[in-house]
Structure formats: structure tokens, C-alpha cells
Amino acid sequence: MNLTATIAGFNFEHIMLNAAGVMCQTAEELDSVLASAHTGAVVTKSATSSLRPGNPAPRYYELPNKLGTINSMGLPNEGFNYYMDYVAKKQTHKPIFFSIAGLSKQENLEMLHQLQDSDFNGLVELNLSCPNVPGKPQTAYDFEATQAILTEAFTFFTKPLGVKLPPYFDIVHFDDIANILNQFPLAFVNTINSIGNGLVIDDATDTVVIKPKGGFGGVGGTLVKATALANVRALRLRLNPEIKIIGTGGVTSGRDVYDHILCGADLVEVGSQLAIEGVAVFERLERELSEIIIEKGYTSLADFRGQLKVIA
Numbered sequence: 001m002n003l004t005a006t007i008a009g010f011n012f013e014h015i016m017l018n019a020a021g022v023m024c025q026t027a028e029e030l031d032s033v034l035a036s037a038h039t040g041a042v043v044t045k046s047a048t049s050s051l052r053p054g055n056p057a058p059r060y061y062e063l064p065n066k067l068g069t070i071n072s073m074g075l076p077n078e079g080f081n082y083y084m085d086y087v088a089k090k091q092t093h094k095p096i097f098f099s100i101a102g103l104s105k106q107e108n109l110e111m112l113h114q115l116q117d118s119d120f121n122g123l124v125e126l127n128l129s130c131p132n133v134p135g136k137p138q139t140a141y142d143f144e145a146t147q148a149i150l151t152e153a154f155t156f157f158t159k160p161l162g163v164k165l166p167p168y169f170d171i172v173h174f175d176d177i178a179n180i181l182n183q184f185p186l187a188f189v190n191t192i193n194s195i196g197n198g199l200v201i202d203d204a205t206d207t208v209v210i211k212p213k214g215g216f217g218g219v220g221g222t223l224v225k226a227t228a229l230a231n232v233r234a235l236r237l238r239l240n241p242e243i244k245i246i247g248t249g250g251v252t253s254g255r256d257v258y259d260h261i262l263c264g265a266d267l268v269e270v271g272s273q274l275a276i277e278g279v280a281v282f283e284r285l286e287r288e289l290s291e292i293i294i295e296k297g298y299t300s301l302a303d304f305r306g307q308l309k310v311i312a
């Protein structure tokens, strides 16, 4: 059975990895994802130029009945140079995604220049969708800003570059963002980030469950699967075939991984369920996915990738 994928000449022996933000802030966490026999890569916590402590706690909460998670971490990370040191020293055959989330276009361009001028030989994920920095919008909801930063980035950046997108909820918005992204030689698009600014209430106390922003935070896990699949499907149908898709959002079972691939995903990321279950989740998901593939008589992901059926 062939459970591999390729993006920008990088071969992935397994198609799952962590979602940026989960199990990836420190070298130890990054190593634990790479050490799994069932991951094909790792992505770093989105980096800013300088170390950030993030928002005040409580800033993360797991909903009861495995419904999902809500977070307003606030972009805590060890700072750009920490992750540059990590990737410089790391000996691994698995590709590494270096995620960046600068608080301005200039900060993102400066980090891209440093990555371009470095020996980093991996893929770069420009996170345009962090919902939790107070006062900062999710860039990818501003189509002009998205076009502008990609236009400037591609005047100098030649390494494999992708973008992490927020979920869109309007067919016209799928059209609009795809028309922008298709103008650039992107290696991949990663969709979706958490659904921004959800609100969860603690029944016992009539209180929000996280402190930042009056309880507003990004929602992930089971709750977001239908939106995640819609975004993977909509972008796969619209993007140039050279732009690969990383499907993220709502993955808690092998069937969820299968559904992301059916909608067109080449790689699949696990966020909330990884935070809940730990790195053992990858073995379970890959086993469950394999059982489904065998049951359906397929031998490779290419047999069913993007083959979602519609009702005639």
C-alpha cells in the first residue's frame, strides 16, 4: 500500500504531521513528532521575529465529549532564531515545514529574506490566519493584503513556499482567494486554520472558558470538520494542480483523514486531537486509514485523492 505524497520535490513517506501550534513550540516537542514512525514531517510553531509569551492563561480548553478545542494562545513562540537553530542542527530525512506569522508585512518579509539567505532546506509556511493576536486581523481575510505580501515575497523567495489560510464560508470568497493564489508559484496551501473567534461557555459557572479577548478564541477539532472539508474541496477544485493541498481541521479518526484526501488533500495535519491524545494518535489514525483503504480495494492514496462524488 502506498501512503506517500510529494510536494515541491520533497517526498513524504507518511502523509500526516502536526498542525502548527500543536506539539511544536520547543525542540523536544518537534522531536517527538519527528520520532513517530507514523508522521511524514513536522511543522514548527508559527514564529515571530522575537520570542513571545503569548496571551494570559487560561488560553486553551478542551470541550467535553471530544467536541473539539478552543484556544487563544496569542502566538507564543521561542522566536525566529530558535527555530532557525533547530532546523540547522536537525538531522532528519523527514521534511520540515518552517511556519512564520509576523505581526506585519515587513516582519514576514524580513523572516522570508533570512530564510531565503539561509541553508534551510525545507518548506516555508506563511501563516496568514492567526485569529488570536488582539488588534491584529487575519491577513487572509484581506484579499488585497494577501495579494500584496505574496507579490513582494515572490520577488525574491525561491524556496518552496505555502500559505496557511483561515476558513472561508462564502463561495465567492473561495473564488476570490483562489484567483489570487493561482497567480503565484506556491508549493502548497494549508487549509484550514482554526475557526476564529468562537465562544465556549462553562455550564457550571456561566463563564467563558478562556481569558483572552473576553473568551473569544479559535475553534478546532470535531466541530470544524465540515468547514475544513469544504475548504479543502473548494480550493482543490479551483487551484492550479501544481499547488498541493494540506488538509487540516476536524481530524480525529482514520475516516476523517480519508475524507480530507477524498476532497483533494495531499498531506493531512492533526491539531486538536494531537493535543488531546498525544503523538500516539498518528499510529491510530494511520492504522484506521489503512483499514478503510484496504476495505475499499485501493492500493494507494492516488486511487481516491480528490475523487469525492457528487449527486448528479
Ligand SMILES: C=Cc1c(C(=O)O)[nH]c(=O)[nH]c1=O
Residues within 6 Å of the ligand: 021, 046, 071, 072, 073, 074, 075, 076, 101, 127, 129, 130, 131, 132, 133, 193, 194, 218
Ligand atoms: C499563529 C497563531 C495561531 C494561534 C495562536 O497562537 O493563538 N492559534 C490558532 O488557532 N491559530 C494560529 O494560527
